Amino acid sequence: MRWTLKPNPNPHKTRQLAAELGVTPLIATLLVQRGVETFEEARAFFRPAFEHLHDPYLMQDMDKAVARIETAITAGENILVFGDYDVDGTTAVALMSSYLRSYYPNVATYIPDRYAEGYGVSFQGIDFAEDNGFTLIIALDCGIKSIDKVEYATQKGIDFIICDHHRPGDELPEAIAVLDPKRQDCAYPYKELCGCGVGFKLIQALSANRGQSLLDLIPYLDLVATAIAADIVPITGENRVLAKFGLEVINKNPRPGIKALIKNVKKQELTITDVVFIIAPRINAAGRIKHGNHAVALLTEFNQKQAEEFASQIETFNADRKDLDKQITKEALKQIETNGEQERYTTVVYQEDWHKGVIGIVASRLTEVYYRPTLVFTKSGDKLAASARSVKDFDVYNALEACSDYLEQFGGHMYAAGLTLKESDFESFKQQFEEVVANTITPDLRVPEISIDAEIDFSDIDDKLIRILKQFEPFGPENMTPVFIARHLTDSGYGKAIGQDEEHLRLFVKQQPEGKGYAAIGFGLAKKIGLTQNQKHFDAVFSIDENEWNGTVSVQLRLRDIKVS
Template sequence: MRWNPKSKPNPEKVQAIQQALQVDEIIATLLVQRGIETFEQAKTFFRPTLADLHNPYLMKDMDKAVTRIETAIANNENILIFGDYDVDGTTAVSLVSSYLRSFYPNVATYIPDRYAEGYGISYMGIDYAEDNAISLIIALDCGIKSIDHVNYAKAKNIDFIICDHHRPGAILPDAVAVLDPKRDDCSYPYDELCGCGVGFKLIQALAENRNQTIDDLVLYLDLVATAIAADIVPITGENRVLAKFGLEVINSNPRPGIKALIQNVKKKVLTITDVVFIVAPRINAAGRIKHGNEAVALLTEYDLDQAEQFASEIEQHNSDRKELDKKITQEALLQIEANNEQNRFSTVVYQENWHKGVIGIVASRLVENYYRPTIVFTKSGEKLAASARSVKDFDVYNALEACAEHLEQFGGHMYAAGMTLLEENYENFKSAFEKVVQDTIHPDLLTPEISYDAEIELTEINPKLIRLLKQFEPFGPENMTPVFYSKNLKDSGYAKAIGTEEEHLKAFIKQENSESFGAIGFGLGNKLDLITNQKPFEAVYCLDENEFNGTVSLQLRLKDIR
């Protein structure tokens, strides 16, 4: 691990915000690091309101989308809500379909089969629309590059509205409306929405058109917050507002499907991290192991007993997913060692019978292991399909673009992408990708980095600091949980390795004049020797509240020690 302090913000700006808010220097520093430099910006950050959401009609083509949907309703047309099979797609389909059905019955949903159809808009989906006399398809979290599919639908007199958040290509599909804040010609003030977030802007515009207010849409925010958490989009601006109020819905009055997924969780208040690790993998498991339709059925179910039945089936899919993910990761690691590829700049592995639903997770596991851009391929019909994952600050999408001649198709963003290619092109692609990464990646990026926000003394940790840090939530990209650095630490003599394989570290840590703090270091069990027998050490850590048997205590969540 490389430990790097974040660049120190301008001292005058820190002092100004410190005086304006009457807070400690630590809090002022953290705010300026996040681009919050004025009282007004701090007020919006600490007290976000639904009034902070932008006018949805600022998004290019929003007026066209609303007009076409209202025309469909007036003419009693059948509408199909189409979305990707991951969390972002299935929550978006659940959101838009349940909103429209609240006043219009002729609404169907469609999630493509990961194996038979693959990612994005499919010809099978369009044929389904034709067979069911559907004349309008609203595509969510996909479609921005589906030029041929939209033309195919048009020839059948089926219109498309596309709601996407991925980068557009040079040509946009010939749809009635293309809602994508990343369009070059779209001046919408915030372009980091997830697919479900774009879907929410669509229902917000429809609601305005129908004289509803934002308060009428709060009940849908549990879906939006789940998508924001799962899709790893920045928790800034509009996403932060949507995530904050969505978490409130999850904790107070979630829809039956989400309630069924979280009812066995023993925490009083779920954070965005809990949504990432508890809710999202289960919703994802449906599309990975069986079919994304099961996730939509769960998330649109209003009867709790039925939702609990769906949730128990999804729980089983999630268990199956864990088994597969473990097995394939082991096989991939063996393949890398057998081919003597441990010292490459990239990881590219392939086995034809690997389960397509978990290759993205396996790619993430391999990044954890070797820390380099990684692609995992499997056989999918006549072609090979793959998931790519990257390391911090390396754009894997750009690297794929440089190898496009070997690919059939690809899509995604900086840290995650998907692609297909012909089997005979696999070795050429593997060589080309390795060369692109080797030529473009900075060597430092091949070692994981912990960047910490500030150096502090343990004596500075007090209830007021914790209370203010809690107001920085929800945490996520570009508003990460603050990481602190402290030196001259000692364990009080009770440090031990815990866990079934003694993989974690538990300790009680103090500095010379401080009280002792409980500390937990996940995956740091092998560093126990560094701190035994009162040896001094330094640490990077987050401040955490540990809830055990109803008692809440403050602890340091160690990220690394040395």
């Protein structure tokens, strides 16, 4: 692992902010690193409030979207709420449909089949709308590039409202309204909303039109927080406000579907991380293994008993997803070893019977093992389809673009992409992809990096520090859990490997013989136990955690890595 200690971004601002807030230089440094430089910015950071949300009508076309929906309701039109099959899409569909149904009955939902229709707006979905008398489609988390699909719908007398957050192309679809803060002509102040977040802005505008306040929309925020967590968008600005209040709903009064999903979680309070690892994979599993409709049914069900039955089905899908993911990862690793490809710059594996719904997860697993740009292929009709994953700071989309002569189609972004190609082009593509990456990746990008916020002494760790660090939550991109380095530590001598396979490391560490000591846990670090034995001095990188056991809460260090001092 590469350890990179972030520099103090602006020592003058740090000192000034510490004095204004009455906090330590350490806390001020963490704030300035996150772009919080003034007293007012700090107040907004520590006290997110509904008044920090922007007027939804600042978004381009919002007035047109609201007017068209109100016209549809007045005329008794049938409205179809359409969305992608992942967490962002299914939560957005649940949000929009349940809000509209709260005062208008002629609303139905449509999630495309991952395998039969693929991502985004589909011709099949538009045909379904025509066959069933829908004259307005609200598309969420997709549609920004669906120029031909929207034109097809228009010819059939079906209007489109698009709520998307992906980067538009040079041309926009000819929809009634295109809501996307990333539109070049959109002056909306916050650009980082997820698809469900854009949907929330639309219901915020609709509710204002109906004389409701933001307080009336609080019950929908569990869906928005789930989408924010799952879609890995920055936890800044509006996302921070929506995530904070959404987490409160999840913890205090979640909708029956989410309550059913977290029924057996033995934690007093769920964090954004828990949403990412507990709620999101289960919602995603529906679209991966069966159909995204199951997720929407769960999230829009208001009978608790029925919701628990839906959740039980989703648990089965998730268990199947885990088994497939584990099996395919094992087969892929064996393929790499058998073919002697451990020393390549890329990982490219293919087996025709691998399940298309989990190859993205497998690509992420292989990236963790070999830490290099990774493609996992499977058979999809008469073509091969792949999911791509990258390593930090390497643009896999650009690398694929350089190989586009071999590709039928591809799309995505810097760290994740999808592609299809002819089977006859697989070997040639694999060779070119290896050459492109070998010629463009720098040596440091081939080693995982731990980014460290600040150096700390154990004497700095006290109740006030922990209390303030808790107020940095919710954590996520651009506001990650603070990571510290402490030097010249020793273990009590009782350090040991723990866990079913003894893969994890448990220590009790001190910096001074007579000073404070802390329990420390390092997941996957058991192989480094030798660095801590016989009173050897070592440096550690960690975050500060709280461990709850039998009702007692204590400070615990979550180790990221250790090295000899």
